Amino acid sequence: MRATQASAHRIIVVGGGAGGLELVTRLGDKLGKRGQAQVVLVDRSPTHIWKPLLHEVAAGSMDPNTHQLEYVAQARWHHFEFQQGELTGVDRARKVIQVAACVDLDGTELLPARELPYDTLVLAIGCVTHFFNVPGAAEHAIALDTVEQAERFRRKLIAACVRAQNGRGRTGEDGRPRVDVAIIGAGATGVELSAELRNTAHVLNAYGLHQLDPRRDVRIHVIEAGPRILPALSERVSAETTKLLRKLDVDVLTAERVTQVTDDAVLTASDKRIDADLTVWAAGITAPGVLRTLGLPVSKQGQIVVGPTLQTEADPDIFAFGDCASCPWPEKQTAVPPRAQAAHQQATFLYDAIRARMDGKPLPRFAFKDFGxxxxxxxxxxxxxxxxxxxxxxxxxxxxxxxxxxxxxxxxxxxxxxxxxxxxxxxxxxxxxxxxxxxxxxx
Incomplete structure (x- = not known):
């Protein structure tokens, strides 16, 4: 079997997000199991969680330990190989990728920096939070890119509520103890988090972790620079969601551009000051910086530019999809939006495209279908x-x-x-x- 794998077509997928993990699972089940290809997944984390769930982890309504999936276990079950480490470079001439050393929590090296050869390379490393160079944002606001960040926010929220009820926090104008949470950005993540936090405030009160009034004393502020929340969705969805949030006593602030984040407040261009015991940054995403160093064409947003076959413009042996790729959407004369449904569709497409490529057949063209x-x-x-x-x-x-x-x-x-x-x-x-x-x- 080792000899067969050594001569088999080597497919490396970098990024174990929703699309990347779905792709290697299917490739492993069909090609890896039969020895027709050696399928390798590379990711800097040892575990996978569906990223749209992170706002629930942050609010405490989901225990990540029950929803995380170990890459090593998935690899064993579905006949692919897992290599932990962060992508640092691609040598296209030698057809190898560079992977950084992997260290434990104490900084002790577990795996050395290494090179991995490929015949077909798929980049699916997702996106990261974009702070837009707002002063204090990176230092004082918590992003929700990882489980660790979401768990950090949850712990800080519980601590803030406990401090407030014991008179060790701030008080409002009415003299009552108060906890303020500021969410910067009213896209899907910011809006969903605000509603989950309102539920969390009620549950913490019911279990006696604080005696605060869940609606009056725990204030949730959603701050959006644009004229309405959920700007990527229709105006009706935006309007109905705004009504529902206000029924939950969520303070919705639109047309408020954040100019600074401090350790206890958010400042806006209209000279507003929003008190904040905790601040979440959900105002934008950008492509990981490593993509600009690979020598491949990138968009203004730093995404890898791909064609209708999801191959990069500079190298047919390299594919990219998901949030890290700029894929054409001819019907809308724009790029495919960074949504989970797009990554799912592209993963399904790439499974067929890679098999066609290995068989020497023409590659199909990807067509995104927007299901809402x-x-x-x-x-x-x-x-x-x-x-x-x-x-x-x-x-x-x-x-x-x-x-x-x-x-x-x-x-x-x-x-x-x-x-x-x-x-x-x-x-x-x-x-x-x-x-x-x-x-x-x-x-």
Missing amino acids: SLVSLGHFSAVGSLMGGLIGGSMFIEGLMARFMYTSLYRMHVLALHGAIGMGLDTVTHWLRSKTSPRVKLH
Whole structure:
């Protein structure tokens, strides 16, 4: 088997996000299992979590340990190899990638820096938070790119509530103890987090972790530079979501450009000062800086420019997809949006394209199908629109149906990773756990 793998076509996928992990799982099941290809996943983290869940981790309504997937285990089950480490470079002439050394929490080296050869390279390293050079933002605001950042925010939130009820925090104009959370950016992450935090405040109160009034004493502010929240979605979805947030006593501030973030406040261009015990930055994303160093064409946003086959313009042996790629969307005369549904569709497409390439056949052309967008407001509601081939037009949905559709997106991801039986068992397991655990992680 080792000899077979040594001579087999070597496919490296860099990035174990939703699309990358789905792709290596399918390639491993079909090509790796049969020895037709050696499939390798490279990621700097040892575990995977579906990134749209991070706002729930930050609010404490989801325990990440029950939803994380070990890459090593997935590799064993689905016949691919996992290499932990961060991409630092690509030598296209020698067809190798450079991977940084991997260290533990104490800084001790676990794996050395190394080179990995490839025949086909797929870049799927996602995106990172963009602070737009706002003074104090990187120092005082918490991004939600990783589980560690989300867990850090959750711990700080609980600590702030405990301090406030014991008279060690700030007080409002009415003399009551008060906790303020500022969320900068009213895209999907910021909006979903605000609703989850309102639920968290109620649950923490119910379990006696604080005696604050969940709505009056725990203030949540959503700050958006544009004229409305959810700018990437339709005006109706934006308007309905604004109404729902205000019913939850979420302070929605639009047309407020943040100019500075301090350790206890957010300042805006209109001279507003929003008190903040905790600040979350959800105002934008950008491509990882390493992409600009690879010698491949990039867009103004730093994404790898790809054609209709998802191959890079400079090298047909290198593909890119997901948030790190600028993929044409001819129907809209723009690029494919950075959404989970796009990464899922591109992963499915690339599985077929790579197999066609190995067989010497012409590659198909990727066509993105927009099925709409959904925004979850936690236990309170969900809103969104269904579009395109799904219903033959567009339709606004909210409430129970929208919540069901939103949950189905994650279940589709689990289905792609574990199959129908695995997805069914995962669903039942989490339902049973929800009946015996608090609705919010309390420690």
